[in-house]
Amino acid sequence: MPIKTDAVGKTWPASTYQVGREKIKEYANALGIENPVHFDVEAARAEGFRDVVAPPMFAVVYALPAMAPAILDPEVGINFATMVHGGQVFEWGEVACSGDDITTTPVCVSIEEKDGKGFYVFESTSVNQDGEQVLHAVWTNIVRGV
Amino acid sequence: MSELNVGDAVPELRVTPDKYLPHRYAGASGDFNPIHIDPEFAKMVGLPNNILHGLYSMGLVARANAALSGGDPRALKRLSVQFRGMGAPEQEIVVTGTVKSVDGNRVTVDTIAAQGDNQIIRNAEAELEL
Numbered sequence: 362m363p364i365k366t367d368a369v370g371k372t373w374p375a376s377t378y379q380v381g382r383e384k385i386k387e388y389a390n391a392l393g394i395e396n397p398v399h400f401d402v403e404a405a406r407a408e409g410f411r412d413v414v415a416p417p418m419f420a421v422v423y424a425l426p427a428m429a430p431a432i433l434d435p436e437v438g439i440n441f442a443t444m445v446h447g448g449q450v451f452e453w454g455e456v457a458c459s460g461d462d463i464t465t466t467p468v469c470v471s472i473e474e475k476d477g478k479g480f481y482v483f484e485s486t487s488v489n490q491d492g493e494q495v496l497h498a499v500w501t502n503i504v505r506g507v
Numbered sequence: 508m509s510e511l512n513v514g515d516a517v518p519e520l521r522v523t524p525d526k527y528l529p530h531r532y533a534g535a536s537g538d539f540n541p542i543h544i545d546p547e548f549a550k551m552v553g554l555p556n557n558i559l560h561g562l563y564s565m566g567l568v569a570r571a572n573a574a575l576s577g578g579d580p581r582a583l584k585r586l587s588v589q590f591r592g593m594g595a596p597e598q599e600i601v602v603t604g605t606v607k608s609v610d611g612n613r614v615t616v617d618t619i620a621a622q623g624d625n626q627i628i629r630n631a632e633a634e635l636e637l
Binding site: 384387388390391392393394395396398399408414415416417418421422425426441442443445446447448449450451452453456 | 522528531532534535536537538540552553561562563565566567569570573577578579580581583584585586587588589590593
């Protein structure tokens with residue numbers, strides 16, 4: 362059965378995530394990141410940040426809530442049990458700091474079949490409360506045995 | 508101008524995620540896919556055991572590259588990775604990198620994350636402004 366490609370070009374509603382100090386701390390701890398700018402507001406301000414600043418890969422925390430409805434959408438048709446994360450691209454703009462409201466919008470850009478595997482590619486753009494772009498991302502999920 | 512030259516090595520990063528790291532990372536990231544936190548589920552879908560989150564390993568790649576800027580979160584501008592071998596808890600991850608190009612203050616680094624011979628992230632390309 363050929364792979365379903367109806368969802369190519371589909372967008373999903375934007376989702377807004379409010380960045381918080383404790384969540385940044387939790388993420389930095391899980392990754393073993395120790396720079397005090399991720400833990401202490403005074404240290405962050407001394408380095409020129411408006412508040413405790415997120416490590417770049419904190420992008421997954423604020424972008425995932427927007428991506429989940431796209432990846433789980435039955436119209437996309439991903440079989441979760443045999444899905445693996447194939448590749449990821451992040452491009453960062455303005456940093457994310459505690460107190461920011463970051464709004465992420467996903468789009469499905471391609472669905473292709475190659476060697477019996479399905480390649481599902483999504484892109485997302487995230488902007489902060491001032492309209493500054495903080496992230497552009499490309500998410501590639503591979504499904505075995507489509 | 509960056510003081511780095513093509514061919515310079517990024518300081519090697521060695522981390523051994525403990526048995527419960529995938530649970531802590533799931534909580535920190537919000538990704539509770541059971542293949543990462545439930546060994547029985549993972550085996551049911553044909554995996555050898557619960558596997559590390561790819562985005563956790565990518566986070567270590569970002570951390571290794573951030574060391575070039577003293578951990579400044581503004582330095583990393585772009586990071587592109589491919590996930591291949593699966594990462595396992597309780598095995599040491601070694602992240603290594605080599606400077607591929609230097610253009611003024613813009614530096615491109617090729618990075619690999621491996622557990623023994625198993626490259627869990629390859630073709631990782633980081634662009635930094637230093």
